[in-house]
Amino acid sequence: MxxxxxxxxxxxxxxxxxxxxxxxxxxxxxxxxxxxxxxxxxxxxxxxxxxxxxxxxxxxxxxxxxxxxxxxxxxxxxxxxxxxxxxxxxxxxxxxxxxxxxxxxxxxxxxxxxxxxxxxxxxxxxxxxxxxxxxxxxxxxxxxxxxxxxxxxxxxxxxxxDNYGMGVAAGHYIGRRLQEEGVENPIIAEVAGIETLPLTQQRSDGFRAALETYGFEVDISQGAQFTVESGQEVMSNILQARDEIHAVWNHDDDQGIGVLAAIEQAGRNEFFLVGGAGSSDMMAQIANPDSVVEATVTYNxxxxxxxxxxxxxxxxxxxxxxLVEHAVPQNIVLASETITADNVEEYQDLGFES
CATH class of the missing domain: 3.40.50.2300 (Response regulator)
Structure with a gap:
């Protein structure tokens, strides 16, 4: 298997x-x-x-x-x-x-x-x-x-x-990569999470805002349910809908297991993929030069x-x-960092099993 x-x-x-x-x-x-x-x-x-x-x-x-x-x-x-x-x-x-x-x-x-x-x-x-x-x-x-x-x-x-920041980080990684490759009018796909949730909407909004700075936009987007099964189903639909894709952002590394299964079943590898959350599974994919997964953005x-x-x-x-202040702050929002092959070893201690 x-x-x-x-x-x-x-x-x-x-x-x-x-x-x-x-x-x-x-x-x-x-x-x-x-x-x-x-x-x-x-x-x-x-x-x-x-x-x-x-x-x-x-x-x-x-x-x-x-x-x-x-x-x-x-x-x-x-x-x-x-x-x-x-x-x-x-x-x-x-x-x-x-x-x-x-x-x-x-x-x-x-x-x-x-x-x-x-x-x-x-x-x-x-x-x-x-x-x-x-x-x-x-x-x-x-x-x-x-x-x-x-x-x-x-x-x-x-x-x-930072849900919005996740989208921004993913958008900048994809935008820079495609710009460096000189790709014009790229086909960018998005496997979102549960579309009715504000956090999913924030991630999508940040993604689109970052892509706009490169003159790019999302070509096809479909929401999944943060599960392996839904990730596999949605990615299969996207692959059937587009003969060529340049980049994919998947909002959630748990559903990413299903996303990768759909990619493997379809035998497609003409694009690269960015994950979301920072799972150990996606870090292993990032460290594998034969994988389509190039990065994941953290939500630790x-x-x-x-x-x-x-x-x-x-x-x-x-x-x-x-801190100089005498009390714990009221609000702490964690930054979304980008994990790539260059720094993946530094993040192993924060990984989790999908």
């Missing part, structure tokens, strides 16, 4: 395993040993700065969607592994779920338990806004991860990726590790030692 098609089968198997094992995160932990990443090293920061000096023990609650996607699985794994770096963190992860009402109930249970801080990646920021505000009103600081709550009073600190699940570190400092009443 070809390598990419084998990866598709492996991804489907791992998906089932992730759902079975997700409940293990509910256990409390205060140890200092790194978590077992199931063959993958979680993205954590080791103790060593002034901020890492032991302080008052704090209870940090954590809630995230179910691990039915490689990026989400890495979010939960990174959060737990980072918490285990500190002897002064009592980590309380509730059962991950994709059910809105169940996640609301889980966060309410953390509030009732009187935790010192809550880190939450909501299934839907708007629908969980009220329970996050409930926590804040109860004096429990909330670190809002990735999907933002619409009410600023519902979180103490927000940390997330390492943000969960940072969220735990921020929640600890906030709960202990400390600021960030690298």
């Amino acid at each position: 070809p390598e990419i098609l084998t990866s598709v089968a492996r991804r489907r198997f791992l998906l089932g395993g992730a759902l079975v094992g997700a409940g293990a995160l509910a256990a409390s932990c205060t140890g200092n040993e790194p978590a077992d990443g199931g063959g993958e090293n979680p993205a954590v920061s080791n103790a060593g700065t002034d901020n890492d000096a032991p302080g008052e023990t704090v209870i940090i609650g954590f809630s995230a969607p179910a691990a039915d996607h490689g990026w989400i699985a890495a979010i939960s794994r990174n959060a737990q592994a980072q918490a285990e770096q500190y002897s002064d963190i009592d980590f309380r992860a509730v059962e991950p779920t994709n059910d809105i009402q169940q996640q609301i109930a889980a966060v309410e249970s953390l509030i009732n338990d009187g935790v010192n801080a809550i880190v939450v990646l909501p299934n839907d920021g708007e629908q969980l806004n009220a329970v996050a505000r409930q926590a804040m009103d109860a004096g429990i600081p909330v670190v809002n991860l990735d999907r933002i709550f619409p009410d600023p009073l519902s979180f103490r600190t927000y940390i997330g990726g 699940p390492s943000m969960a590790s940072s969220a735990i570190r921020l929640a600890r400092l906030i709960a202990q009443g400390r600021g960030m030692s690298d």
Whole structure:
């Protein structure tokens, strides 16, 4: 069986395993040993700065969607592994779920338990806004991860990726490459994510804005569902619709496994591809000179590790030692970086398995 098609089968198997094992995160932990990443090293920061000096023990609650996607699985794994770096963190992860009402109930249970801080990646920021505000009103600081709550009073600190910046980074990489090759009127394809989501729209808007600076535009775009199966279906449709393509941007490295399977099945390689997120799978493709994948733009699940570190400092009443200010900032948006063959080794520690 070809390598990419084998990866598709492996991804489907791992998906089932992730759902079975997700409940293990509910256990409390205060140890200092790194978590077992199931063959993958979680993205954590080791103790060593002034901020890492032991302080008052704090209870940090954590809630995230179910691990039915490689990026989400890495979010939960990174959060737990980072918490285990500190002897002064009592980590309380509730059962991950994709059910809105169940996640609301889980966060309410953390509030009732009187935790010192809550880190939450909501299934839907708007629908969980009220329970996050409930926590804040109860004096429990909330670190809002990735999907933002619409009410600023519902979180103490927000940390997330730059969706518009992802599109900009991908657009500049593709634009420069095609310009350097002297390609005129290139056929540029886009495999987007869920088109109704604001984050997908932001990624597409940034992509188009960057391409415009080179005089280029997207020729064909179709939304997928951030899954292997949808990526394969959408890329197959695009390949059937265009006999020639010069470049492809795929919004999500998880669905990228399916995108590559469709490319392999079609036997096409006249174009290059840029991914999105920074998975270990895409980094391996980038390092392979025979792959169509030349780059991926980051949207790192390492943000969960940072969220735990921020929640600890906030709960202990400390600021960030690298900043002059005495308190943790309210908003932190991570830059989207471009990973290529020239720097791929530098990013291996942040990769996640699709």
